[in-house]
Amino acid sequence: MKKHLLLLLCLFTVRLLYAQDAVPISGRVTDAKTGEALIAVSVLVKGTTSGAQTDVEGNFTVNAPANATLVFSYIGYQQQEVPVNNRTTINVQLATDATQLNEVVVVGYGTQQKRDVTGSITSVKGDELIKQSSQNPVSSIQGRVAGVQITNTGTPGASPQVRIRGVGSAQGGVEPLYVVDGTFVPDLSFLNPADIESMEVLKDASSASIYGVRAANGVVLVTTRKGKAGAPRINYNGFAGIQKVTNRLEMANAQEYATLINEKFAIIEEPRTLPLTTPSTDWYDQVLRTAQVHNHQLSMSGGTERITYNFSGSYLNQQGIVKKNDFERITARLQTDFKVTNNIKVGYNAIFTNIKTDTIPSGVLYQAYVAPPILPVREANGRYGDPASINLGNFSNPQASLDWFNQVNRSQRLTGNVFGELTFLKDFTFRTSLGLNYGVSDYRNYKSRDSLTSIQFAERSLLTKGNLKSNSWLWENTLTYSKEIGANRFTVLLGISSQRDRWEEVIGTINDVPNNSEASYYFSLGDQATARIQNTGDLYTFASYFGRINYAFKDKYLLTTSLRYDGSSKFPEGNRFDIFPSVGLGWMVTEESFMKNQTAINNLKVRASWGKLGNSNIPSNVFNQTASLIPGYIAFFGGIPYTGGNFDQAVPPTLLWEVVKETDLGFEMVTLNNRLTVEADWYDKRTEDAIFRVPFLSSSGLGGSINGNFASFKNTGVEFAANWNTEATSNFRYNVGFNVAYNRNEVTNIDTSIPQYGGSGGVAGNLTTISRLGDPIGSFYGFVVDGVYQTEQEVTGSAQPAAKPGDFRYRDLNNDKVIDNRDRTIIGNPNPRFIYGINSGFNFYNFDLQLDIQGVAGVEIYNANKGNRFGNENYTKDFFENRWHGAGTSNSYPSADLSGVNLDPNSWYIENGDYIRIRNLQVGYTLPTNLTGKWKIQSIRFYANAQNPVTFFKYNGFTPEVGGPPTNAGIDLNVYPLSATYNFGVNVNF
Incomplete structure (x- = not known):
């Protein structure tokens, strides 16, 4: 016991003497060539865990004994050890590592x-x-x-x-x-x-x-x-702000709507009119809001030469711009690396996320779009405005829908990875890692027994609950051999991987659960005779073997080649494995002797590559035959009905991977004294054995479709990116970057020559896209509008005898004097030809500015909102101002009777989807270090941010950003509006 006390006393004395000898040492770290400040450089007192990091100006302060040595290290630069030698100010210039570029x-x-x-x-x-x-x-x-x-x-x-x-x-x-x-x-x-x-x-x-x-x-x-070795570093980053709808779609008000409906009544000869003095309801104003958002993150990192760590926690609270749509996310992250010995390293990384979402009814934005503005939110008696009172159709009251809807979604996810790494025989590294991804999500929806309007009512309450569990593990083992022999430098990687993914979902419903509170939403309290349970799930596995060789000769001739042997249980036995090779070549032109004496180009690399990829992302068991059991399939035996089945989708005799083969040619160049970086690529990307759905001929008796490897696609394009980075003066530096890409998509082969139709224009049966030979996937398909019929005389003898004045006149493409499906053609492309961005940053003394711009060009949108009509829906302000309402009033917009042939997919619904947007604008100010140093804070930065504040576009909708799956892309059926975010934040480093 005395020995232990004596040892502790000695250690305490040594520590005390060390503390007494330690003095504050400050300085600045810069780039040896450019003189620019280097941020987050690790400054460690050699042989200890004490240290610091440089701030945004390259400054640091650290306590160290007068005879200590400081170790300066930064990725891409040579590590430098500097003896203190009784100095209190040490300025260091770090040189770029001669064996690597900065990145x-x-x-x-x-x-x-x-x-x-x-x-x-x-x-x-x-x-x-x-x-x-x-x-x-x-x-x-x-x-x-x-x-x-x-x-x-x-x-x-x-x-x-x-x-x-x-x-x-x-x-x-x-x-x-x-x-x-x-x-x-x-x-x-x-x-x-x-x-x-x-x-x-x-x-x-x-x-x-x-x-x-x-x-x-x-x-x-x-x-x-x-984490990085050194003293604990604590960071707080948080912001708070608001989100607002930009480019809000203007709808017709009550007077304009009544005018339009009266015009429609006159056309269809309905003997009634609407008054023009009815109070007006702005339904978008009713369901949308200015939303709040705030986010906070606190992290701590540090460590020693043996152990490093990084812990963080964050909380995000975001309101949706539709009322009652709220989102909360809590994230916790833990990361630690242990250097057990000089040869063994282990570690883990774990991220836990908890999310809660208050959702909204899926159709509320559609309801706000179509609801007549003459429908009040509430009547004088306090009840919801009822569409039955205006006798114009079965419209929902959007506010009643929001108030009635009661659904909460919750989910938790744990994503992590543990690894072990062994270095042996100097040049070999063996690594084993196990990745886990476990998720649980559930939702609860309660529809109360209520009567809100004549169409929004429920005679019995309905409780729906769903629970989804998913888990996957990925175990991978790799062996790496790195060696440099003379002018030869190479790395060989060998690996094996196995993965299993599984998910299962249970959905249950039951009637007559009382609406007392959240505590009463349980199946045991409902009518057990009405309980229904549905259970679905999936399980699939992967097995892989892979290898890669990276080789460099004299640092100027480069070779990368890889090979992967992959298998998936999603495919039939006998077709579960395939080989995926690739090869890449590079030539560092500036390393050649004929380039040594020039100074115009600092770095030039030419490269070429080819590779084969696979796509296994298809539904499992698609090759197993299933039958559809629906009430329509009934057979009678002995006068007794029996439910029958029908095979409406055939099983392909075999099914292979979708295979992608891609060729890429490019170059990278750094010039003008390392200020300008340029990179360009040309690629040819071809998909072979693509899974394509083909309909059956009616003679088959099946009346369905079959999926198989029936098609081929091609994407060819060019990419270009340039970035200018310079320090104009010691107090002013800036960077400006620009990138643009062109892509052309094409269906190059269909084995059956039968195209695939898709999309929906909002009206049943109106398919709006086609994927056919020679055209892009999911091209918009319909009639070409050639004007609007102005008079009965124009209609008489035309190719559309059933039309009436105010209807669209379609172009007779085959000149047979009849408008039918043979006159439909490609009318638009949802796949953009060009995407681009401009990114810039400026620093002036302690101020900084970030400006990002992005855009899309050469793309069309199918505005299905305009044709999603079944009765007397509202119209947009644009339609009111441009409609046909008599001979000579318009030759581009139809009459208020937007029905019949006017609802056929046609070019009027196709709109320009090009846009250019200020994606992000941020202004920041970092407090001088002479102020923060007094508070023992490394740095404090305040900033104001505007995201998506301005978007320039011509599309007649909330946003030109309209996504969707390949054969249904670019179709706007009331997409959720995009918003602008304005916030203020602070970033503090301790």
């Missing part, structure tokens, strides 16, 4: 120096993501990555739609693969952008083929932040 990018199962990459990879750093107020990390890269189209929705918590280099499938999945710290996840909605260190987008087949059958649509790799 290190994450690739599949490892990292590479940017100079060694032979594929098309774009990296976005986490510090750029947090300068946006997006709640989903993917939204933050909109307009920042050439060739990546991101379509946002205003729904709180919803994931954006992502298309990398066009659409390559009609029936299969078209979303990219998301990989977070080595774990495959379905999306990134659970992740706080402030937790991300970097996000890499693998765009070409060469870089993505290491992921085989999951990579046909590209790969998004996310690396979360890790």
Whole structure:
């Protein structure tokens, strides 16, 4: 016991003496070549865990003994050790590491120096993501990555739609693969952008083929932040603000609506009129609101040479711009790495997310669009305005729908990864990792027994509950061998992977549960005779073997080749495995002797690649025959009815992967004294054996369709990105970036020559898209409007004898004097030809400004809202001002009797979907260090942010961002409006 006390006393004395000898040392760290300040450089007192990081101006302060040594380290720069030698001020210039360029990018199962990459990879750093107020990390890269189209929705918590280099499938999945710290996840909605260190987008087949059958649509790799050796660093980042609808759609008011309806009554000879002095209800004003949003994140990181950690917690509260639509997300993240010995390293990363959403009825925006403005919100007696009182149709009262709807969604997700890494024989590294993704979600919907209006009533209450559980695990083992022999530098990777995904959902309903409170919403309190249960689920597995070789000769001739052997249980036995190879070549031109004496080009690389990818994202068991059992299939035997079945979808005799083969040619150049960076790519991306739905001939007796490998598609395009980065003076620096991408989508082959129809114009039976040979997937298909019939004389003898004045006149494309389906043609393309972005940043003394602009060009939208009519729905202000209401009044808009042939899919519904938007504008101010130092705070930055404040477009709707699956894309049926966000925030580093 005495020995232990003596030891503790000695340690305390040594620590006390050390503390007495320690003195504050300050200084600034800059780039040795440009003189620019380096942010977040690690400054560690050698042999201890004490240290600090440089702030936004490159300044640091650390306590160290007069005879200590400071270690300065920063990614992409040479580590430097500087003796203190009794100094209190030490300024350091770090030189770029001669063996690598400044940027290190994450690739599949490892990292590479940017100079060694032979594929098309774009990296976005986490510090750029947090300068946006997006709640989903993917939204933050909109307009920042050439060739990546991101379509946002205003729904709180919803994931954006992502298309990398066009659409390559009609029936299969078209979303990219998301990989977070080595774990495959379905999306990134659970992740706080402030937790991300970097996000890499693998765009070409060469870089993505290491992921085989999951990579046909590209790969998004996310690396979360890790702890660094040094003293604990605490960061708080929070903002609060509002969200407002931009470009709100103007509808006809009560007087304008009455005028239009009276014109319609006159056309259809209905003997009644509406008064023009009726009070007007603005239904959009009734259901929409200015919403609030606030987000807070607190993180702590640090460690020693043996243990590093990063912990964070965040809370997001976002109101939707539709009333009663609220979203809450709590995220907790834990990350720790342990260096057990010099050869063994283990660690884990875990992210827990809890989400609660108060949802809204799916049709409330449609109801607000069509509800007559002469319908009051409430009558004088306090009851909801009833459409029966105006006798114009079976309209819902949107406010009653909002108040009646009672649904809450909850979900929890745990995503994590544990790994072990062993380095042996100097050049070998073995790594094993286990990724887990476990999710539980449930929803509860209660429809009370009530009578709100003549069509919004329920004679019995209905309780619906759903529970979904999903879990997946991914176990991967890799062996890496890295070696440099003379002018030869290479890395060999071998790996094996196995994965299992499973989900199961249970949905139950029951009547007559009392509406006392949340505590009474249980099945045991309802009528047990009405209880119904539905159970669905899926289970599928993957097995993979893969390898990759990276080789460089004299740092100027580069080779990357990979091979993956992938198998999936989603496919029939005998067709479950396939091989996915790739090869990439690079030539560092500036390393050649003939380029050594020139100074105009600092770096020039030419690269070419080819690879094969697969798409296994199809429904499981699609090759198993199932029968449809519906009341319509009834047979009578002995006078007794029996429910029958029908095989309305045939099973393909065999089913193969969708295979993507892609060729990419590109170059990367740095010039003008490292200020200008240019990158360009041309690609040819072909999908073979694409799963395509083909209808049966009526003689088959089935009357359905069959899915099979019946088609081929092609996406060809060009991408260009340039970035200018310079320091004009010691107090002013700026960067400006521009990227643009062109893509052409085409169906190149259909084995049966039968096209696939899809889409919906809002009216039953009106299919609006076609996927046929020679045209883009999901092209809009319909009649070409050639004007509006003005008089009865124009109608007489025309190709449309059933038309009337005020109806559309369609173009007779085949000149047979008859308008029928043979006159339908391609009238629009939902696949954009161009996507682009402009990104800029400015720093002046302590002020900073970030401005991001993005846009889309060469795209059309099918405005199905205009034709979604079944009676006397409201009209837009645009329609009122441009309608036909007598001979010579309009030759482009029909009459108020928007029915009959006017509802056929036609070019009037096609509108220009081009837009340009100020995506993000942020102004910040960082307090001087002489102020923050007094408070023992490393840095404080205040900022104001505007996201989506201005969008320029011609489309007659809330937003030109309209997504959808491949054969149903670009059709606007009351999409959730996009909003502008204005907020103020603060970022504090302790």
